[in-house]
Amino acid sequence: MPANVPFSEEERRGVYRAIYERRDVRSHFLPLPVGDDVLCRILDAAHHAPSVGFMQPWDFLVIRDAAVRKAIHANFEQANQKAAEVYQGERRALYDSLKLAGILEAPVSVCVTCDHNRAKGGGLGRQSDSATDLYSTVCAIQNLWLAARAESLGVGWVSIVDLDGLKTTLGIPAAHTLVAYLCIGYTSEFGVQPDLEVKGWECRESLANVIHFDRWGAQRKDWVR
Amino acid sequence: MPANVPFSEEERRGVYRAIYERRDVRSHFLPLPVGDDVLCRILDAAHHAPSVGFMQPWDFLVIRDAAVRKAIHANFEQANQKAAEVYQGERRALYDSLKLAGILEAPVSVCVTCDHNRAKGGGLGRQSDSATDLYSTVCAIQNLWLAARAESLGVGWVSIVDLDGLKTTLGIPAAHTLVAYLCIGYTSEFGVQPDLEVKGWECRESLANVIHFDRWGAQRKDWVR
Numbered sequence: 089m090p091a092n093v094p095f096s097e098e099e100r101r102g103v104y105r106a107i108y109e110r111r112d113v114r115s116h117f118l119p120l121p122v123g124d125d126v127l128c129r130i131l132d133a134a135h136h137a138p139s140v141g142f143m144q145p146w147d148f149l150v151i152r153d154a155a156v157r158k159a160i161h162a163n164f165e166q167a168n169q170k171a172a173e174v175y176q177g178e179r180r181a182l183y184d185s186l187k188l189a190g191i192l193e194a195p196v197s198v199c200v201t202c203d204h205n206r207a208k209g210g211g212l213g214r215q216s217d218s219a220t221d222l223y224s225t226v227c228a229i230q231n232l233w234l235a236a237r238a239e240s241l242g243v244g245w246v247s248i249v250d251l252d253g254l255k256t257t258l259g260i261p262a263a264h265t266l267v268a269y270l271c272i273g274y275t276s277e278f279g280v281q282p283d284l285e286v287k288g289w290e291c292r293e294s295l296a297n298v299i300h301f302d303r304w305g306a307q308r309k310d311w312v313r
Numbered sequence: 314m315p316a317n318v319p320f321s322e323e324e325r326r327g328v329y330r331a332i333y334e335r336r337d338v339r340s341h342f343l344p345l346p347v348g349d350d351v352l353c354r355i356l357d358a359a360h361h362a363p364s365v366g367f368m369q370p371w372d373f374l375v376i377r378d379a380a381v382r383k384a385i386h387a388n389f390e391q392a393n394q395k396a397a398e399v400y401q402g403e404r405r406a407l408y409d410s411l412k413l414a415g416i417l418e419a420p421v422s423v424c425v426t427c428d429h430n431r432a433k434g435g436g437l438g439r440q441s442d443s444a445t446d447l448y449s450t451v452c453a454i455q456n457l458w459l460a461a462r463a464e465s466l467g468v469g470w471v472s473i474v475d476l477d478g479l480k481t482t483l484g485i486p487a488a489h490t491l492v493a494y495l496c497i498g499y500t501s502e503f504g505v506q507p508d509l510e511v512k513g514w515e516c517r518e519s520l521a522n523v524i525h526f527d528r529w530g531a532q533r534k535d536w537v538r
Binding site for chain 1: 317319320321323324325326327328329330331332333335337349353354356357358360361362363365366367368369371372373374375376377378381392395396399400404408411413433434435436437438439440441442444445447448451452454455456458459460462463464465470472473474475476483484485486492493502503507509510514515516517518520523524525526527528529530536537
């Protein structure tokens with residue numbers, strides 16, 4: 089497809105729909121298989137993310153094996169128990185009521201890692217900020233997430249997990265950074281609001297509060313329409 | 314819009330077009346203004362990225378002031394001169410021929426920062442991995458990038474820059490991390506391939522080489538179709 093044809097109204101709407109209707113899915117996974125074809129499409133979308141110096145520092149582990157997912161679920165349970173201890177009283181009760189992972193329910197997981205020593209890119213763009221390779225990897229994750237949404241696939245990023253234990257379970261070399269563990273599957277619904285907003289854990293910030301003009305602190309609360 | 318209507322064929326094509334036709338733009342910015350309406354749309358897209366615990370740790374600095382951009386361009390020039398010294402011979406000549414920023418040509422820049430101490434989210438999901446707030450911020454950047462592509466706006470991420478100097482220029486508080494400096498504008502073209510591929514700096518990795526199954530190293534070169 090030629091790269092310079094403007095987006096049709098409907099194509100543009102598709103992009104904004106993916107962005108606004110994307111959810112961090114944990115509760116509504118369906119026990120339906122995710123085919124290789126669609127999985128390959130969303131992984132290829134991830135692989136076409138921008139990367140510093142065209143380094144492409146990512147790897148993707150596709151995990152379908154139930155025994156492996158069971159081990160990872162146990163890791164999550166333990167990490168979550170520890171994480172919960174930070175909260176007290178009502179906040180603790182609310183925390184305990186949240187469903188924070190769908191590792192067993194989602195039929196497939198994708199673990200995304202970053203190789204800091206990949207030769208590709210020749211170091212271009214990496215001298216000012218050593219985190220740029222991690223940032224490239226996250227761009228790939230967001231590409232996958234939005235492509236998945238367009239395919240009616242839900243994705244949930246599980247960040248409560250012991251990373252060293254997870255690396256051992258999956259045999260990930262020590263020098264690679266484990267960036268994300270994603271649960272993927274068809275869902276019974278995509279909520280209108282994020283789960284954490286529905287549950288009253290947190291509300292959306294006003295856009296105007298996070299925009300500054302030309303210099304930090306120069307804000308215009310009337311600018312956002 | 315109800316969240317559970319499947320994407321039409323054309324809406325889905327829009328998502329994949331944004332992903333495959335997005336470019337890291339440095340050379341083809343046009344001297345056309347970028348209106349507040351479209352700028353607001355892509356910033357709101359960024360603001361609807363996933364974030365750990367619904368923390369929304371990002372801030373966006375919109376920079377149109379020519380004097381500010383001139384100072385940042387000077388910062389880039391100096392950082393790039395230093396970066397170039399790593400390369401020798403033919404590789405150095407190739408490096409010197411690359412256009413790596415469009416700070417003066419693009420009419421607007423957006424600097425994206427991460428606030429590690431934002432109260433929102435209450436720390437949920439942040440105990441296992443302290444980088445998750447940075448990852449959320451990068452998800453916002455990729456949302457902006459794809460929305461911009463759907464609006465025919467090019468975006469270039471300038472990673473060759475002295476971060477401390479840039480923070481000083483923009484008055485960014487020390488405790489916030491400067492994640493990205495993005496140049497944004499309409500462009501004369503979106504290349505079919507990335508600039509760095511066209512110029513022979515680096516080529517695209519085969520997708521099969523970065524996919525593993527159930528355990529690191531278990532690869533199937535015939536899997537990708």
